[in-house]
Structures are given as C-alpha cells and as structure tokens.
Amino acid sequence: MKLSRTVQRKVIVDELRKLKCHPTADELYEVVRKRLPRISLGTVYRNLEVLSASGEILRLGVGKKQMCFDGDTSRHYHLVCRCCGAVEDIMPGDMGGVEKELDSKLAGRILEVSVNFSGYCEKCASLVKRNAQLS
Amino acid sequence: MKLSRTVQRKVIVDELRKLKCHPTADELYEVVRKRLPRISLGTVYRNLEVLSASGEILRLGVGKKQMCFDGDTSRHYHLVCRCCGAVEDIMPGDMGGVEKELDSKLAGRILEVSVNFSGYCEKCASLVKRNAQLS
DNA sequence: ATCGCTGCAAATCTTTTGCAGTAAG
DNA sequence: CTTACTGCAAAAGATTTGCAGCGAT
Numbered sequence: 001m002k003l004s005r006t007v008q009r010k011v012i013v014d015e016l017r018k019l020k021c022h023p024t025a026d027e028l029y030e031v032v033r034k035r036l037p038r039i040s041l042g043t044v045y046r047n048l049e050v051l052s053a054s055g056e057i058l059r060l061g062v063g064k065k066q067m068c069f070d071g072d073t074s075r076h077y078h079l080v081c082r083c084c085g086a087v088e089d090i091m092p093g094d095m096g097g098v099e100k101e102l103d104s105k106l107a108g109r110i111l112e113v114s115v116n117f118s119g120y121c122e123k124c125a126s127l128v129k130r131n132a133q134l135s
Numbered sequence: 136m137k138l139s140r141t142v143q144r145k146v147i148v149d150e151l152r153k154l155k156c157h158p159t160a161d162e163l164y165e166v167v168r169k170r171l172p173r174i175s176l177g178t179v180y181r182n183l184e185v186l187s188a189s190g191e192i193l194r195l196g197v198g199k200k201q202m203c204f205d206g207d208t209s210r211h212y213h214l215v216c217r218c219c220g221a222v223e224d225i226m227p228g229d230m231g232g233v234e235k236e237l238d239s240k241l242a243g244r245i246l247e248v249s250v251n252f253s254g255y256c257e258k259c260a261s262l263v264k265r266n267a268q269l270s
Numbered sequence: 271a272t273c274g275c276t277g278c279a280a281a282t283c284t285t286t287t288g289c290a291g292t293a294a295g
Numbered sequence: 296c297t298t299a300c301t302g303c304a305a306a307a308g309a310t311t312t313g314c315a316g317c318g319a320t
Contacts, residue, residue: 042311070151
C-alpha cells in the first residue's frame with residue numbers, strides 16, 4: 001500500500017511537530033481543525049495510526065489502547081513491541097549499563113528508546129508536599 | 136479513606152503477582168474469575184485503580200487512558216506525572232548519565248523508573264526480517 | 271482510471287459510575 | 296454501627312469502521 005501525500009496528513013504531522021506538548025488524538029484534532037475546519041476526528045485517528053506505524057511520529061504508551069498492569073513493582077524495564085504490542089520484561093542490573101547490555105542482547109531490534117519515568121510533575125510535587133505539611 | 140482487605144482485592148493482587156505477563160484489566164478479570172466467579176469487571180477496574188494509586192501494583196503506560204503522541208522522534212525521555220498524567224520531556228545527553236542527571240534535577244520527585252523500549256519482540260522481528268527478504 | 275483517503279455517522283470497545291445491598295473494622 | 300466495597304447494569308468516553316464520494320498519482 002502506497003501512502004499518498006494528502007493535505008490532511010501533511011497538516012497533522014506539521015502541527016504535531018510544532019507542538020511542544022504530547023497531545024491526545026482529540027487535542028491534536030482541535031489544533032488541526034483551525035487550519036482544516038472540515039477535517040474529521042476519524043481522519044486524525046487514521047493518520048496517527050499510519051504515521052506512527054511508519055515511524056514518522058511517536059505513539060507514547062504501552063499496549064495498543066488498553067491500559068495494562070504489572071504486579072512486579074521492582075525497578076525493571078519493558079520492551080514494547082511496535083508490531084503486536086507485546087510487553088517483555090528486561091531486568092538489567094543498573095541503568096548505567098542498560099544500553100550496552102541491550103545492544104548485545106537485542107541487537108537490531110530496538111528502534112527507539114522511550115523512557116517513561118513515573119513520578120510527579122513539578123505542579124503536583126508541590127501539591128503533594130503541601131498536603132504532607134498540612135496533615 | 137481507609138482501605139479494607141476484601142477477598143476480591145486480595146485475589147486480584149495475588150493473581151497479578153503470579154502472572155509473568157502484563158495483563159489488561161479484562162485479561163486479569165478472566166483469570167480472577169476462575170477463583171471468584173461472581174466478581175465483576177467493575178470491581179477489577181476499581182481495585183486496579185486503588186492499588187496502582189497506592190503503589191502496590193504498577194500501571195504501565197502514559198496518560199490516564201487516552202493514547203498520546205509526540206512529533207519529536209529523536210531519542211529522548213518522558214516524565215509522566217503519576218498524579219495528573221502530564222508528560223514532560225527530558226533531554227539527557229546520553230543514557231549512561233541519565234539517573235545521576237535526574238537525581239540532581241528532579242530530586243525526590245521520581246518514584247519509579249519504567250523504561251519502555253519501542254522496537255520489535257522476537258516473534259515480530261523474525262517476521263519483519265522474513266518479509267524483508269521476500270520483497 | 272485506479273486506489274488510497276476523506277467526512278460523516280454509526281458501531282465497537284474500554285473504562286467509569288449510580289445504586290442498593292453486603293461485608294469489614 | 297459505620298463506611299468502604301461489591302455486583303449489576305447503564306453511561307460515558309475513546310477509537311474504529313462502513314460507506315459513498317473525492318483527490319492524488
């Protein structure tokens with residue numbers, strides 16, 4: 001299947017590149033709509049799908065659409081398959097040696113490294129701190 | 136709000152810990168149902184919510200439920216707020232120094248490090264390789 | 271001319287929620 | 296006894312899809 005260069009696809013990539021945040025499909029839809037008022041949300045979804053499959057943009061998250069869970073809360077890593085969404089555990093001894101270890105273990109299979117640190121953003125960190133002081 | 140120790144909550148944690156995969160809510164529901172046939176999917180969702188909020192289990196993924204996207208495909212990291220779901224970009228020079236850099240920059244804010252490598256799992260990697268040879 | 275892409279709307283799938291009853295502390 | 300929790304079912308929210316026409320090559 002050959003991809004065609006439609007106005008919609010071009011504007012979607014263009015606006016997404018311009019944004020500094022990490023928008024959801026409908027947030028991007030609202031932005032794109034300012035330039036293409038007649039575009040549909042379905043078109044945005046279809047393009048995000050195609051574009052992330054081709055590697056032109058990044059789809060953040062684990063799994064295709066459903067949220068998934070892990071009972072092991074020890075510090076470890078996940079390899080998410082870009083193709084089928086499968087999640088593999090990777091247990092390196094420490095962060096420092098991770099890349100080298102992965103390079104030898106998984107040579108050629110890693111396309112991108114998207115590291116998600118779970119914690120608090122500045123705003124919420126101060127909120128949490130404030131609540132802790134109050135109680 | 137004080138949490139009570141219900142049978143359902145106990146079984147959910149127990150089964151999730153036993154599983155080596157990273158199940159979605161309804162996959163876990165199917166497993167738990169074998170022990171508690173009358174449990175509802177709603178209860179599973181409610182407990183996963185509570186348990187991940189309290190840190191007893193891990194919720195994998197970025198954002199609350201919606202998928203989100205990034206137009207910047209260069210190698211970089213994300214800090215996902217556990218509280219509001221906001222995603223912050225973090226741009227370290229290299230993987231090796233990441234943790235130290237973060238420790239000084241974001242001292243105390245990081246609860247867990249969940250690293251998601253985007254690439255192919257073994258099964259799909261061989262599929263892709265085979266397809267490449269065919270064409 | 272061909273075939274992928276679009277807009278629209280309906281359908282599907284995932285997750286949340288209201289409620290009345292049940293169980294835990 | 297009080298209040299959190301459960302099952303059920305309905306609601307809400309996110310994403311996908313069928314279709315007929317349009318646009319890119």
